[in-house]
Amino acid sequence: MQQTRPTQQESALTVPAIPYGSHEVRLSGRQWLAAAALILCVLVFAPVAWERIEEFEPGADYRMPYGLSSDYWLFDRYCRFAASRCDTLVLGDSVIWGQYVRPDQTLTHHLNDLAGRSRFANMGVDGLHPAALAGLIDYYGRAISGKNVLLHCNVLWMSSTRHDLQTDKEFHFNHPRLVPQFVPRIPCYRESYADRLGILVERTVPFFAWANHLRLVYFDRKSVPAWTLEHPYGNPAKGIGRGLPAPEGSARQEPFPWTDRGVARQSFPWVPLDASFQWRSFRRALAMLRGRGSRVFVLVGPFNEHMLEQESLQTYAARKAEIAAWLREQQVAHYVPPALPSQYCADASHPLDEGYAMLAAQLFECDSFIEFLDRASTQ
Amino acid sequence: MLFHTWTFVLFFLIVYPVHLALKRTRLKLPWLLLASYVFYGWWNPLYLFLIAYTTLVNYVAVILMEKTSGRKLWLALSIINSLGLLGFFKYGAFVTDNLNALLALLGTSYHLPAPGVIFPVGISFFTFQAMSYTIDYYRGQIERERSLIRFATFVALFPRLVAGPIERAKNLLPQLRATPGIARQDVTDGLSLFIVGLFKKVALADYLGIYVDKVYDAPGEFSAPALVLATFAFGWQIYFDFSGYTDMARGVARMMGFRLMLNFNNPYLATGLGDFWRRWHVSLSTWFRDYVYIPLGGNRRGRFSTYVNMCLTMVISGLWHGAAWTFVIWGALHALGRVLTRGLERSAFYKERVPKFAKQLLVFAFVTFAWVFFRARSFGDARLIVTRILTAGWADPAFPLLALGLVLAVWCYQFVYESAGRRVLALAPVRVAVVVLMAVYLAAFTGTGVQAFIYFQF
Helix, strand or coil: CCCCCCCCCCCCCCCCCCCCCCCCCCCCHHHHHHHHHHHHHHHHHHHHHHHHHCCCCCCCCCCCCHHHCCCHHHHHHHHHHHHHHCCEEEEECHHHHCCCCCHHHCHHHHHHHHHCCCCEEEEECCCCCHHHHHHHHHHHCHHHCCCEEEEEECHHHHCCCCCCCCCCCCCCCCCHHHCCCCCCCCCCCCCCHHHHHHHHHHHHCHHHHHHHHHHHHHCCCCCHHHHHHHCCCCCHHHHHCCCCCCCCCCCCCCCCCHHHHCCCCECCCCCCHHHCHHHHHHHHHHHHHHHCCCEEEEEECCCCHHHECHHHHHHHHHHHHHHHHHHHHCCCEEECCCCCCHHHECCCCCECHHHHHHHHHHHHCCHHHHHHHHHHHHC | CCCCCHHHHHHHHHHHHHHHHHCCCCCHHHHHHHHHHHHHHCCCCCHHHHHHHHHHHHHHHHHHHHHCCCHHHHHHHHHHHHHHHHHHHHHHHHHHHHHHHHHHHCCCCCCCCCCCCCCCCCHHHHHHHHHHHHHHHHCCCCCCCCCHHHHHHHHHCHHHCCCCCCCCHHHHHHHHHCCCCCCHHHHHHHHHHHHHHHHHHHHHHHHHHHHHHHHHHCHHHCCHHHHHHHHHHHHHHHHHHHHHHHHHHHHHHHHCCCCCCCCCCCHHHCCCHHHHHHHCCHHHHHHHHHHHHHHHCCCCCCHHHHHHHHHHHHHHHHHHHCCCHHHHHHHHHHHHHHHHHHHHHHCHHHHHHCCHHHHHHHHHHHHHHHHHHHHCCCHHHHHHHHHHHHHCCCCCCCCCHHHHHHHHHHHHHHHHHCCCCHHHHCCHHHHHHHHHHHHHHHHHHCCCCCCCCHHHHC
8 A cells, every 4th residue: 555645647637647558568550560460471371381280181981070070170171172082072961971880881982882983072060950051161161162062951950949940948059150140040049249259250260260170189179278277287289299180980879770779759840941940041051052153962861751750751741842842943953862761770860871872872873963973073 | 348359349340430530529428438338238238327326426416515515415425325335236245144144143033135136347446436536526636527428438438447447537537528649659559558468368367267266166175286376376367367457448548549547567576565555456556545544544643543544444445355254354464464564664674685586575475375365265265275275285286387387477577577678578579579479379279268357346
C-alpha cells in the first residue's frame, strides 16, 4: 500500500502521461508489417512444408485411420493424393469406410478387384452424415473438383429426428465442425458463438486445420499444454517426428451378422424427405460436386431391410422410391440395390465382406454404373 | 464477451471502424455506450439494469451534492447504495452462511434462506469506479460531469468494464470529453499490448491453470513438491491471467484513443511488500489507499495507528477479492507481512546490504505462500495444503517442464527488462521475433477451449 496521496493531475489533461507497459514488446508500424509478413509466411508455408516432412504414401485399400476421422487436414491431403491417382473417389460414411471389415474387404476393394486395377479410392469417413459430408466437400474437398465421384447415400441418417439433427435437446453428434454453424440453424447444436466463429476461421485458414492435425496425430487428440500434463518430462518436438500412424489392418468391430448380435427388429420413425435436414444437406453436397465439375453416381443404400418391422419397411421403401425419383428427375446416375441377404448385414446399414462383394458385383452389372465408369476412364 | 474469443474479434471489427468514423461527431459517446452495453449484456442482459442503476445513482447523487446543501448526506447515501448492492450480490451468500453457522452454534433451529442471486460479472470494478467519481467530486478534486451519456460511458467503457483497471474520473472523463486523437502509434501500441495480453492469458495462464486445478481440486492426493509447484504455478497463473486481461484492455482502449493506467508492473520483481503493492493491481491498491487508508488516517497519526490502518485496508482488500474467509486470511497475511517488514524495508541495512535478488526471492516466496489461501477452495483445504507442504513426503510432482520453461523465460525477461540489459530487449529484431513467436505459439499449440478470467469472479 502506498503511503502518500498522489499529486493531483490537471483535470484538463486529455492525454495523461501513462507508461506504455512493463515490457519492451512495442512494435512500430513497419515492425508490425515485418512481423505480420513473417507470421503470414508461417501460416501459409508451415502446412505446405509439413507435407514434405511427414511421409504420406497411401497404398492400395487405404482408408483414413479411424482415430483421425476428424482430421480434415489429412482428408484434404488424402483427397489431393487420391484425385491424382484414381479416377473415381468413393465418398460416404462408415459404410464406405468399412466399419465391420478389413481394408481389403471394403466396397472400394471389391470394386477395384472387379475393375482389375486401382480405379476407386476409399474416401469414407466414420460418422459422416450428409450435413457433415456437405461441409467436408465444401471446405476440405476442393481436390475432388472435376473428379468422378461415387457418392453414397445412407438413408439411416433420415431414420429419426435425432439422426436428422432436428431434436431440440442438445446432444453430441459426429463432426460438428463440418455442419453449418449459423444458417440453417441446427436445434440440437448448442456450441457457443465464439466457438462457432472459431470453426469458421479454421475452415478458412488451413493452418488451423493443420494445427488440429498435429494435435490429433501426435498429441493424443490434446492441445500441447494438455499433452505435457500427461507427459511432463516429454519433449513435444520428439513426438512430432514419429510420423503418421500406420493404417489399421483390422475391422473396427467384430464382423458378425446382425442376427448374432442379439439385435431386435426395429421400427424407425422415418423423417419425411421434404422435411429432412439431412436430405437437404445431401442434395447440397450433390449440387456442390456437380457444380465443381464432378460426375456423380449415387449409391442409395444398402440398408438392412430384414431388421425393419413391416410398417417401417414400407416407409423405407417409399423413401427409397422418392429418392430414386428425385435423382432421376435431376438426371443423376444412381443405383438402388436390393436388400442384401440377412447374413451379410452387420447392423442397420453396414454390410459384411460378402455383402460388399455382392454389392460391387451388382454395381458392375448396372448399365448406368458401367456407363459412368466408361466416361470416367475416357477423361 | 471475452477478449480472447472470435466473438470479441467480430465485435471489435464492427465497433472500431464505426468509432473511427464517429469520433469527431456527437454520436461518439452514444456509440461507445451502446458498444459497451452490448459487450456487458452479452453475458446476461439483466446485468445492464444493474450497471444503469449504479450509473444513475452516482450521477444523481453528484447533481444533488451540487444543487443542495446536504453534500455529506448524498455522498453517504450514494456510498451506502453502492456498497449495499455489492454486499447483496457479492456477499449475500457469505453473510447468510456465516449467520446460519452462528445460529447453529447458538442452538437455534432457524435457518436463513440463501439469497440465490446471480453474481454479476465485474460488479466490484464498475461499482468502485463509480464510487470514486462521487467521492472525488465530494472532495472537490473533479468537476461534475454534466452529460449523463458521458458519465455512463465512463462507468461502462467496455475495454476495462469487467476487470479493470479501475480508472479515476480525473483520468478517463477528460479523455471522453476530448476527441480521441488516434495516431498510428496508438494502433501499433494497442496491437502490441493486446498480443502480449493474449499470450499471457491463453498460452500461459490457461496452461498453468490445468496443473493448478488438478492439484488444488484434490490437495490430499498430492505430495509436497506437487503442492509447492502448484502454488508456484498459481502465483504465475493469476498474474498472467489478470495482467493479460489488463494488457488486452489497455491495448483495445489505446487503439480507440484512450489511455488506461498501468495496472501491473512486473510485481514478481518487487524488493519489498510495499513495492509489491505498488506493482500489483495498481488501480485497486491506489483506490484502497485513496478511499480507505488515507480516510482512516493513513500514516499521519503515529506508528500504531498506521499499522492498524494498514491492516484494516489489507483485510478489506482481501474481502473485496471474494466472499470467503480464505480471502480475508490472504489479506490479513499481507497485512501482517507489511507490518513486520515495513520498518525493515526502510532500514539502511535492507536497502543497501541485502542483495536485490535475495529481496526479490523473499518477497516472491511470501507472496506465493499467501496465494495458498487465495486459491484454496476452503480454509480446511488451505490448512491441509500448508500441512502437507511441511509434512508430506517426496513424490514426483509431474509438473510439465515446458510450463516451467515458459514461466522461467518470462521471469528472466522481466529481470533483464529491469536491468541494464534492457536495451537488448529493445532491439527491433528481438521485439519482432518475440511477437512472431508468441503469435505462432498461440496459433499452433494452444487449446481450443476458452477459459474465463479469474478476476471476473471478483
